[in-house]
Amino acid sequence: MFYRMSCAMKSEKGLLKSQKGFTLVELMVVVIIIGILVAIAIPVYNNVTSNAAERACQASLRTVDGAAAQWVAGGSGRTLADVDAISTLVEAGLLKAAPTCPDGGALTITDGVAACPNGHTY
Numbered sequence: 001m002f003y004r005m006s007c008a009m010k011s012e013k014g015l016l017k018s019q020k021g022f023t024l025v026e027l028m029v030v031v032i033i034i035g036i037l038v039a040i041a042i043p044v045y046n047n048v049t050s051n052a053a054e055r056a057c058q059a060s061l062r063t064v065d066g067a068a069a070q071w072v073a074g075g076s077g078r079t080l081a082d083v084d085a086i087s088t089l090v091e092a093g094l095l096k097a098a099p100t101c102p103d104g105g106a107l108t109i110t111d112g113v114a115a116c117p118n119g120h121t122y
């Protein structure tokens, strides 16, 4: 009888001891670590997306310049100075559509040189 009670008390005591959880300090440390990681990740993410937009715009500028060169080569007497609108290249079938900059705005072309309204160059 005494043994059983002793075991029951021990197990109850053990049960109380085995209740695990996090202290407030431990939770605060975890939240601070997560905050530091987010503070590092957000600027990196923004930088990566900005670089991707610039590279995409540069690819579009190269494509337009290439289409302009093709348009000049496709007709006798044509020069790059004659290419003053991207619509000329679209109507000639050299571009499917007028490309836009990922940061906003339509690309333009002057004297056969494509330009971005946001100042992207290649």
Ligand SMILES: [Zn+2]
Binding pocket: 054, 057, 058, 101, 102, 103, 116, 117, 118, 119, 120
């Ligand atoms: Zn651009």
